[in-house]
Amino acid sequence: MKLYASEDETYQIRTGREIVAAYPEIYNQWIIQDIKKKLEVRAKIRPDIAGGRSIEDMFAIATYDYWQYGIGTTEEFFNELLGASDKKKREYLTYRGRFLYIDYLNKKEDMHLLRNKWHAYQLLKDAYRREVLLLESEQDFPAFAAFCQRHPSFVVKPIGLGQSLGVRKVEVGDSDTHELFNQLFAEIETENGHWNSGTEKGVLVEELIEQGEEMAVLHPASVNSVRIITVNFGDGDIRIWYPFVRIGVGGNFICSGATGSIEAGIDAGTGVVNTSGIDKFRVAPIDTHPDTRIPIKGIRIPRWRQLCQKAIKMAECVPTLRYVGWDFAYDKEGEWIVIEGNENAELSGSQIINREGKREEFEHFTGYHPTKEYWWQGKYPSRFENIKSEA
Structure with missing residues (x-):
């Protein structure tokens, strides 16, 4: 053909x-x-x-x-x-x-530093401010049982999948801990099989993030987040590309563009939301949150300067990954903490929010013009x- x-x-x-x-x-x-x-x-x-x-x-x-x-x-x-x-x-x-640009900006040999969620946690542990445990085999069950004692509710994440695949909140309750342990592995094996991903089969369990009131009020059931894409030009020159806020809907725990959450653009200079919201299913502008009735445009992101400084600091920790999409949550102590860093973050957010393609602008921003056609x-x-x- x-x-x-x-x-x-x-x-x-x-x-x-x-x-x-x-x-x-x-x-x-x-x-x-x-x-x-x-x-x-x-x-x-x-x-x-x-x-x-x-x-x-x-x-x-x-x-x-x-x-x-x-x-x-x-x-x-x-x-x-x-x-x-x-x-x-x-x-x-x-x-x-987007990989035409990512392959240029990021060192392939170091992509695992963020792609593997456990490697990322080990590298940036202080910025996570919560307990995370890696489960790889039956030998990890005692540690898992102790983790469940400390955290009767927690989040489970496949170690090597993105787009919120396999991510869910777990309530231990009266569950048999060993049965729960085996169930987590069975679920991850199924997800990996569906998505042709067999290289990283571990699973992470994470302490729940208790978010601060300023962000929780937007939609209390989810951990609402801010996505900041950083591009590292070297010599301390780190710039931010079209930040945006993600807000959960419908009482859902997962807050992700892939699951229908609301996204809205943030003015990088002020930290104020300056667009209507959108979701990737309906695309129509959302002026007011359907559940909390809070107007989207005009939301003030708390401690914006601290958040931008944190994003730049995170970018400095991975200098060979010049392009990273960072997801941050605002915790109950008023600190911005890392949810995760994405070494191959999608660029769809800035385009769907602003309703236009950003390829030419991104090439001007990065100074890179791919030579490959495909x-x-x-x-x-x-x-x-x-x-x-x-x-």
């Missing part, structure tokens, strides 16, 4: 189907059904974007867009890229396209030998 830019949907559909057929190891049945389910859900919410296309055709187009532009499944809807022009698609920093060029050459690009 040949891959090239085209606005002909007949070609896009044909090529997308050929790619799926050529890579059964990538497009297993679970992955295919997961993508189709996401498309179906979003098509019901945004029928104007779906445009009457069948799920099968949307799946094929999304597959083509993924390989041609790096567009992720959900980006087709929240950035309104399904059926968009080639010009518009190239204006966006896409789900996979995100997959140079990665695992034999894996992609079935795709012949026109580049």
Whole structure:
């Protein structure tokens, strides 16, 4: 098959189907059904974007867009890229396209420092200000049992997955501790299997964060957070790219753009929210929080200067990872603490919040212009030998 830019949907559909057929190891049945389910859900919410296309055709187009532009499944809807022009698609920093920049900015050999959540905790422990325990085998059960005594409620996280996959709150209650221990491993093994991730099989359990009132009032059930992307230019020059706040909804514990939380832009100079909120499912502006009725625009992030200084300090701790997306929470003692650092953070937040592609601006910001046409060029050459690009 040949891959090239085209606005002909007949070609896009044909090529997308050929790619799926050529890579059964990538497009297993679970992955295919997961993508189709996401498309179906979003098509019901945004029928104007779906445009009457069948799920099968949307799946094929999304597959083509993924390989041609790096567009992720959900980006087709929240950035309104399904059926968009080639010009518009190239204006966006896409789900996979961002790696053209990350691979330049970050040292590959050091990516594990943040990708592996346990390595990150060991490196930045003082900034976490909470207990975190790594579980890898049966030998860790005694430590887990003691942890449960200290923390009858806690958070579980797979060590090597992102986008809140597998993250949940656990209430020990009357559960048999050993059964709970085994259940956690079984759940993580399932998640890893679904997402073709088998390299890091451990699981972290974390002490719950008790957030300060100023942030808790926005949505008490979730730990509301601030995402700050830092870019380290060297010699002490560390800059911040479009910070934004995440606020949970609907009584859900998880606060993440991937799970439908509200995101809104923050003025980097003042710490005041200066946009309406959005969620990645509906995209329509949200002026007032649906649960707490708090106006989104005008929210003041507490101790903003301290937070920016903390983000810069964290960036200094990982100088070879020049691009990092930091998630911070505000604890009950009025300190900003690290939830986690993401060495390959998505750039979708700034684009969906501001309703425009930021590729050109980001290239000007970083001073880097990729020379590769496709995100997959140079990665695992034999894996992609079935795709012949026109580049």
